[in-house]
Amino acid sequence: MIYLIDLLHPTEFHFFYPIIKELEARGDKVILTVRKEEVLIDLLDHSQLNYKIISKKAKNLPSLLFELISRTIKLFKIARSAKVDIFLGMSTLSTSIVGKLLKKPTILITECEDMGPKTKLVFKLASMIITPKLFEKDLGKKHIKFNGLIQLNYLHPNYFTPDREIVEELLNIDLDKEKYFILRFCDWKASHDINQRGFSKEVKWEIIKNLSKIGRVYILDEKKNSEFKDYNLEIPKNLMLNLLAFSSLTITETTSVSIESALLGVPVVRCTSLAETRKGGAAIFTELEKQGLVFSYSNEILALKRINEILEKKINKEYSQKKRDEFIKNFNPDIKRTIINLINSFE
Known part of the structure; x- marks a missing residue:
């Protein structure tokens, strides 16, 4: 065939x-x-x-x-x-x-x-x-x-084990002593992104300022915005899932990174106008939100509030990993x- x-x-x-x-x-x-x-x-x-x-x-x-x-x-x-x-x-x-x-x-x-x-x-x-x-x-x-779920075909623990050593070598970091956060911003150029929006520039800087007090901030920016050049991270693309897996928090405007991070047991805050219209894989986000694995907002101020709550340890990675394990047992x-x-x- x-x-x-x-x-x-x-x-x-x-x-x-x-x-x-x-x-x-x-x-x-x-x-x-x-x-x-x-x-x-x-x-x-x-x-x-x-x-x-x-x-x-x-x-x-x-x-x-x-x-x-x-x-x-x-x-x-x-x-x-x-x-x-x-x-x-x-x-x-x-x-x-x-x-x-x-x-x-x-x-x-x-x-x-x-x-x-x-x-x-x-x-x-x-x-x-x-x-x-x-x-x-x-x-x-x-x-x-x-x-x-589509993403479990490559992220289920039966198939994927994140490699801590790769991440520590890649970032030159000791994960026992330091934590890092992943920010993923969208370029809004795809056909389904027309007329959509995410975080404003001002709120992006507010997030960076708050996160930098606690750990390292790495930005994966589709626009490769020079304004964030001190935080932009370029890595081999085949190592992206490992990078997401050991992040303490993922903040994103994109659908794929939201779902992948959640299924890796990482807390996720997603800000996009798609959350308002319930488009962009609506059913899976409804379920991930219900399980407390993703927090989706169309309002960036509400998203910022949730980020600060997570930083105050009201929700941590251990909680997210436990919720992830319970969630995937159903599939x-x-x-x-x-x-x-x-x-x-x-x-």
């Missing part, structure tokens, strides 16, 4: 990597098409997987439209030439369009519940839509739910096997 997997985001790489390795181990061929995105490309290079770049990250609405058209044409040519049997991806419109044109099944694995026009079209064209059971909507007969740890079995049903 020949599979084509289309990757746009680092989370998609992490999720599909063990699936790719299993498909290849049994003799199947896997073609990877990707968007040129810095973190994603670094992860792919480190993994030594072969891939084809077919587009670059768009910066505005017109360029997003151009990317869609260009990406779809390139994907069609690659798939037709390689005689692809099955398409896999996470809510990528190009994959669904090409699968339909070539009359081949498209299997999508997603947690996105933002049912805008693009998502509705993606789901309509797909042959099968696989989502976590927390996904609230019913998408009909081709919708399959699994008892797990099947072998998500890869579930997905492989569903893929096999199309062969």
Whole structure:
């Protein structure tokens, strides 16, 4: 069998990597098409997987439209030439369009519940839509739910053990004597980020000032803002999950880092207008918030208040790790096997 997997985001790489390795181990061929995105490309290079770049990250609405058209044409040519049997991806419109044109099944694995026009079209064209059971909507007969979370396919303790020595060497820190905090700011350039917002510059500086009194502050800034150059941290992208795991607190505007930190047992404060609209993986955030693993706010002043409460030890990492352990007991740890079995049903 020949599979084509289309990757746009680092989370998609992490999720599909063990699936790719299993498909290849049994003799199947896997073609990877990707968007040129810095973190994603670094992860792919480190993994030594072969891939084809077919587009670059768009910066505005017109360029997003151009990317869609260009990406779809390139994907069609690659798939037709390689005689692809099955398409896999996470809510990528190009994959669904090409699968339909070539009359081949498209299997999508997603947690996105933002049912805008693009998502509705993606789901309509797909042959099968696989989502976590927390996904609230019913998408009909081709919708399959699994008892797990996308991120647990690579963050469950059965698969991932954070390496303390790597982090201590990377940061030149003794974690018995010092703590550090991770701040992740968004560049707001993705299609789902249009008209969204997070922390203001003034509140960012207030957070940095408060955290610096207690430990080190490291900023992972998509904008690479020179204003924060004394705090910006550049690390090998394949070590990012280790870095998140030993942080005492993650403060972020982004969806992926929020979920990953929470599932690593790290307290998380998330500030984004998406929290107000309940978009951006709404169901999983509802559950993570209910369990006390993530604190989401659209109001930055409320977010700042929660950060200060955490710093006052009203919530600590030991508490978050205990809550994480209780939370993941509810899910099947072998998500890869579930997905492989569903893929096999199309062969």
